[in-house]
Amino acid sequence: MQLASSGGRRLRHAALAARKLALEAERTVTRKELSAAARDAGKALDLRPAQRAVLSELVACWGEQEWDRLLVWPSNDYLMSRTGLTERAIRRILRQLIDLQLLTPKDSPNGKRYAVKDLAGQVVDAFGFDLTPVYARRGDWAAMLIEQKQLRVVQKRAFDEVTICRRAAEEALAALAEHFPELDRSAFEGELKALQARTPARSKVTLPADLMEAWQLLRTQVEDAFYEAGNAGLGVRHSNNNNGSPSKACNKGFPKKAEAVRSTEQPSEHLSPELILEACPTLSDYGQPVRDLADIVSAGRYLRASLGAHESAWAEAVEEIGTVRSAISVIYTLQLYEDDVAKNGGESRIKNPGGYFRALARMVKTGKIDLAVEILAMRRRRMA
Structure with a gap:
């Protein structure tokens, strides 16, 4: 049987898993605490703006009742008026929030969302959505946020290392072009352009695993080429200007007394x-x-x-x-x-x-x- 109301839905495994989450005994949750947990959940799960807007409106409906479940029952019309989304979008986002184990649906016999009141008019129960998972999983949100922060630090260091290697490689190529223009640099320049094309912007979260190693290798190769082209300092042989017979004295290579030093x-x-x-x-x-x-x-x-x-x-x-x-x-x-x-x-x-x-x-x-x-x-x- 398909219900005409928005309350009817198919059974989902995520909904059953979220239903097992519960609050501490005699724990009263304020709207402020629930809102903070929802914000952390949005950051940890990287929710889209529309998903965050719907979740925020559901949290705002919490009346701080002293219940063991955090139940809210806003209609789709209310959510549409508060978020500016279409009813179709509201339905889709609600299903997504259930799949993320942020909500648990509590359906009424007729599929409607409403509060149950006693003879005195006090709300004692409700049919709608249970926000208990949002608050009960706040430890998960904190752990995920810490992990994401650590990942951002690692990625920042990786991008910094890539930037250092790129600048060093460019400076070494410029030095080769200035001091040793006859040296073939085409292979280095081609590799530099290829790596620049592969390197994503810093706004990207993930840096390819082998990219930093490739930049480090290019930097080492170009700097080594410049080092070897400059004869590597004292690590090379002396220039041999002795064209005489090898049978002559070995100290013949030392210059004789230099020409007389001029008075000037x-x-x-x-x-x-x-x-x-x-x-x-x-x-x-x-x-x-x-x-x-x-x-x-x-x-x-x-x-x-x-x-x-x-x-x-x-x-x-x-x-x-x-x-x-x-x-x-x-x-x-x-x-x-x-x-x-x-x-x-x-x-x-x-x-x-x-x-x-x-x-x-x-x-x-x-x-x-x-x-x-x-x-x-x-x-x-x-x-x-």
Whole structure:
């Protein structure tokens, strides 16, 4: 038999499960408490606005009676006037709320919703909807909200990591294009575009599981390519300019006494060989005694290859700031790199020592850096 009233409905498993939920003995629930539980349920179950509106109107009908069930009996016409929804939409949403175990229907013999009153006119029972599950499951709503909050934190960290990797990869590609334009970057750029297309907006809750690993891999590959292109600092072989016979003395590769230092290149007294030796113990890599400025120049010319700096960088520096300051710039850069490696556990912020030397020489020329001041500061740090 199909009832014409909105109260008639098919039996649902969810309705039977929700009916088993009950309040604590002699527990009185206020409308405010019920409303708070309904709001938590809406957030935990991610209810749509229309579903929340209907649930909110049902809660507002609770009269705070001292019953063991939270019964309300608003008509569909009342819900339509309060929510602005059609009757068909109201019926559909009520079925959905029952399936979510938020409501339990309590049907009357004729399928109508109404209150039962005693002879004194007091409401003692009702036929309509039972809101007890909304309040009885408030522990479930709290647990679900905590889980959702934790998930949002994890997703935020994942999106932050993706953003960091993306920016690092873009910066590494820009550095490759600037310093090593001859290097083929097409594979990296293609992978970058593909990952950008796969990466969802932050408004999305779920980040693909393998996406963060793909961004981290791309960042590592591009940075490694830039590192290798820059000769990887001190981790490469020295430039071999010895084309002589291998039967000759092995120290033939050391430069002879450098050309006489011109009077116009004499540095200030603060840049004496003794001071440079105290500030830059890396001169021990030279393998020859350093007694005067000519030895400093020879050491700088020899150690230039340790930076991975091209001969053109040395020639440019000599032309701009002279051989003495060029040699001191090489020694200073090498010491700065080694100090940074020792301080940071094997890593250095100077990823391209050769490029650093070239930039340092240019700043010395323009007066942005005073070599004497930098060497003195380095010695103070070492003595401290």
